[in-house]
Amino acid sequence: MKCGIRQGGVPSPHLFAVFVDGIIDKIKHCGIGCYVGRSCLAVFMYADDILLLAPSVVALQKLLLLCEEEISLLDMAINASKSHCMRIGPRCNNFCANVTTRNGTVINWTDSIRYLGVFITKSSHFKCSHDSAKKSFYRSFNAIFGKVGRLASEDILVNLIRAKCLPVLLYGVDACPMNKSVLRSLDFCMNCILMKIFKTKSMEVVHECQRMFNLSPMDSAVRHRKVNFLRKFISVDNSVCKLFEENARHEQRYLLAELNALRVSNADC
Numbered sequence: 422m423k424c425g426i427r428q429g430g431v432p433s434p435h436l437f438a439v440f441v442d443g444i445i446d447k448i449k450h451c452g453i454g455c456y457v458g459r460s461c462l463a464v465f466m467y468a469d470d471i472l473l474l475a476p477s478v479v480a481l482q483k484l485l486l487l488c489e490e491e492i493s494l495l496d497m498a499i500n501a502s503k504s505h506c507m508r509i510g511p512r513c514n515n516f517c518a519n520v521t522t523r524n525g526t527v528i529n530w531t532d533s534i535r536y537l538g539v540f541i542t543k544s545s546h547f548k549c550s551h552d553s554a555k556k557s558f559y560r561s562f563n564a565i566f567g568k569v570g571r572l573a574s575e576d577i578l579v580n581l582i583r584a585k586c587l588p589v590l591l592y593g594v595d596a597c598p599m600n601k602s603v604l605r606s607l608d609f610c611m612n613c614i615l616m617k618i619f620k621t622k623s624m625e626v627v628h629e630c631q632r633m634f635n636l637s638p639m640d641s642a643v644r645h646r647k648v649n650f651l652r653k654f655i656s657v658d659n660s661v662c663k664l665f666e667e668n669a670r671h672e673q674r675y676l677l678a679e680l681n682a683l684r685v686s687n688a689d690c
Contacts, residue, residue, distance in 0.1 A: 437468065440495065444471070447491045453483050457664050464488070469497075472536055481506065482520050489523055501526040507534050513543050539593040549597040555610050558590040562614050570618075578618050579634045586614075587642075594643050595650035607639040641683055644676050651676070 426433050445464060448454065454463020455474040463484060465472040473488065475481035489499050499522055506520050506528050519527045532543045533550060540550040565581050573581075590610060615627045615636075631638065637645070651673040655666055662669075 434468070441466070441469075443495070444488060444491045447487055448473075448484060451484075451487055453480050453487070460660060460664055462661065467537055470537065478517050478520065485520060485528070486523060501528055504528045505531040505534050507531055507541070507543050509541075509544060509547060511545050513545055539597065547598060549593065551594075551597075551603060551607065554590055554592055555606070558586055558610055559614075561586045561589050566614075566617070575618055575630075576634070579636065582614065583636070591642065591646060595646045599643055599647075604640045604643060607643070611636070611639060641680070644680050644683075648673060648676050648680070 426436065445466060448464045449461045453475070454461065455476060456462060463474050465474070471488065473481060473484045475484050485499075492499060501522055506517070507530065508515070508517060517530055520530075521527050534541050535553075540553055542548050542550045562582060565585060566578070569581075570578065590607060594607075612624065612627050615630055616622060619626060619630050621627065630636075651669045654662055654669050655673070
């Protein structure tokens, strides 16, 4: 092409995907990185955000150099200051050698990385952090409450929270592992703002307000989001998704059973 297209143009995502497809092909055919069976899971890419997965530091260094070589052919470069390395697994706290670019710039090891808005943390198993989401949730609520808190009715405030604040708090929970501790922390965030809206410190009043305004508890809301996500995940015709289809079906059945149990217990109450 002799002229480009502006950022945000309708065909730009499709053309950019074609433009950078060589990076994916290069890594898939190198035989380095993480594999499930014969399927390469060494690279994930969304627009210009690249995630490389390798079983060792040496393999990660080789993947980075291959990726950088292909990127240079596209007249682009890796921004080392915005790139990070992180280790997940039983030896996550062990010292790791430096990973460097072709010109010798060191890519720092970190305890947390952000990919597509989700914060993944260093741990012995795959783990996500929701601290940033909770901070953004409080900021969005305070912005709304500071403007209309003294003027709007409780009904309007609850609807604004449902539309503007809850999506911030629940972003990414569909695909992230969630234990009881995380769910309790999300519930705590919701309870705090409801106490502020309804001017109470009683949890009984808060729960009654949730019921009256049709606000689901966080454990129920997260399960519903996960079920919807898994339903879409299973229906996607993608080779990587198909590798984990059976696991997704098993988790979907488990979540549906939990939701049914919650409905029965609520009906008894």
